[in-house]
Amino acid sequence: MRSPSSSARSSCRRGRRSRSARAPTSATARSAGAGRPCGYYVLLVGMMVVGVYLPFVDGGVRLANCGLFAIVAAELVNSVVALMSYRRGWHG
Incomplete structure (x- = not known):
């Protein structure tokens, strides 16, 4: 009998995730991403004006x-929104 190929062995490991990957995200990590949409829109408008x-x-x-x-303005908005969400205790 032949042993399974390396691709067959790796395919059964592909669906597994580590424990840290399955752990729920913390409130701090979620609030850090709160400013991303606002910063993205500022960058979008700025680049539309520039382009x-x-x-x-x-x-x-x-x-x-x-x-x-x-x-720079988009990054500043991103940081300010994340800071304000920390201060307000955002738990989104």
């Missing part, structure tokens, strides 16, 4: 600076 409006008005360094500002 659609500014190429017809300005260019070069100002265009690059506005793109960088949009990224």
Whole structure:
């Protein structure tokens, strides 16, 4: 009799998860992700302005600076919303 191939052996292990992967997420981890949608929308609007409006008005360094500002503003909004949700005790 032949032994099962390595692909057959790995396929039966594929569905298993470790105990830490099955553990429920903590409230801290959930609240850290609370600001992501808000930060994403800020980034989306900023990049729309940079990509659609500014190429017809300005260019070069100002265009690059506005793109960088949009990224920084989105990260700032993400951090502020997460901080505020920590302070309010968000348990989403």
